[in-house]
Amino acid sequence: MQVLINEWTVKYGVQCWIKRDDLLHPLVSGNKWRKLKYNLEFVKRNHLAGIISFGGAYSNHVFALSAACHVSGIPLKLYIRGEAPHKSGFTLSKAIEHGASLHFVDRELYRQIRSGIAETISFPEDWLILPEGGSNLAGMKGLSEVPQELSFIPEHWVLAAGTGGSLCGLAQGGQSYSQFHGICVLKGKGMLDSFVHKSCPEIAESVTVHYDYHYGGYAKVSQELVEVINRYYHDHELILDPVYTAKAMLALEDLVRKEVIKSGERVVFIHTGGLQGLWGMQKKLEGLGLDKEIYERL
Numbered sequence: 148m149q150v151l152i153n154e155w156t157v158k159y160g161v162q163c164w165i166k167r168d169d170l171l172h173p174l175v176s177g178n179k180w181r182k183l184k185y186n187l188e189f190v191k192r193n194h195l196a197g198i199i200s201f202g203g204a205y206s207n208h209v210f211a212l213s214a215a216c217h218v219s220g221i222p223l224k225l226y227i228r229g230e231a232p233h234k235s236g237f238t239l240s241k242a243i244e245h246g247a248s249l250h251f252v253d254r255e256l257y258r259q260i261r262s263g264i265a266e267t268i269s270f271p272e273d274w275l276i277l278p279e280g281g282s283n284l285a286g287m288k289g290l291s292e293v294p295q296e297l298s299f300i301p302e303h304w305v306l307a308a309g310t311g312g313s314l315c316g317l318a319q320g321g322q323s324y325s326q327f328h329g330i331c332v333l334k335g336k337g338m339l340d341s342f343v344h345k346s347c348p349e350i351a352e353s354v355t356v357h358y359d360y361h362y363g364g365y366a367k368v369s370q371e372l373v374e375v376i377n378r379y380y381h382d383h384e385l386i387l388d389p390v391y392t393a394k395a396m397l398a399l400e401d402l403v404r405k406e407v408i409k410s411g412e413r414v415v416f417i418h419t420g421g422l423q424g425l426w427g428m429q430k431k432l433e434g435l436g437l438d439k440e441i442y443e444r445l
């Protein structure tokens with residue numbers, strides 16, 4: 148845990164820590180490490196033939212899963228949304244290097260496969276079908292272990308949310324005394340609410356999804372996001388990514404400023420990793436003023 152002390156924690160009197168899950172593993176970091184832990188164990192224990200999963204060409208899940216399967220000797224088939232690129236980017240090149248077999252499918256077929264309604268594709272029974280983002284029950288179980296690693300119970304938790312699996316897993320392992328703030332990185336209102344009510348009904352009252360911090364939508368980069376990444380790098384030696392953690396950090400600052408998180412309260416921000424995603428956006432980010440030194444530290 149890294150203590151975060153800066154101008155706003157002092158001004159508003161909040162105590163803030165960063166749970167550095169980005170440091171869990173060099174390749175399988177953050178929420179991916181947590182989500183994959185019990186899934187890989189399940190495959191090994193049940194002698195399954197391999198894992199089939201899904202994702203986009205820049206997906207942190209695709210990257211981390213391919214690395215984890217490579218290290219664990221588990222065969223991996225990945226269905227990738229969209230056409231095969233002429234030249235693979237960082238994420239897909241690494242997945243290939245890690246031995247995954249890639250199958251590119253158009254967006255409509257991808258949607259059908261993901262929802263389990265594709266008639267043209269059937270999956271063998273002895274492979275684990277791991278949903279996009281690794282957000283199944285075993286994935287959430289991995290996240291539920293996070294609160295036990297703290298020696299205190301904070302009033303607030305803050306983390307980035309995509310599918311909502313990490314948020315719900317965390318809340319399942321926490322106490323209703325805490326508030327769990329998921330910062331939705333996708334544009335739109337309300338899309339994670341039913342997932343929360345279904346996945347952690349017993350603690351749903353303590354979970355809030357915030358929809359106003361998407362900064363233009365999924366994977367959109369902007370000067371504001373680049374500025375926050377530069378600022379945390381210089382002030383706290385902390386590297387954030389523009390797709391998930393920089394948005395969550397801006398949201399945390401705003402929640403403190405708006406006194407949703409109040410003076411005297413404790414808040415834990417989970418760094419959910421995903422820094423590999425920076426490689427696929429280097430030109431764009433440096434064009435917006437990202438400090439080049441950050442790439443030397445990745």
Ligand SMILES: Cc1ncc(COP(=O)(O)O)c(C=O)c1O
Binds near residue numbers: 309391
């Ligand atoms: C770095 C990072 N943070 C947060 C999330 C959001 O996690 P979830 O999909 O469990 O909400 C993701 C999702 O892939 C991610 O890669």
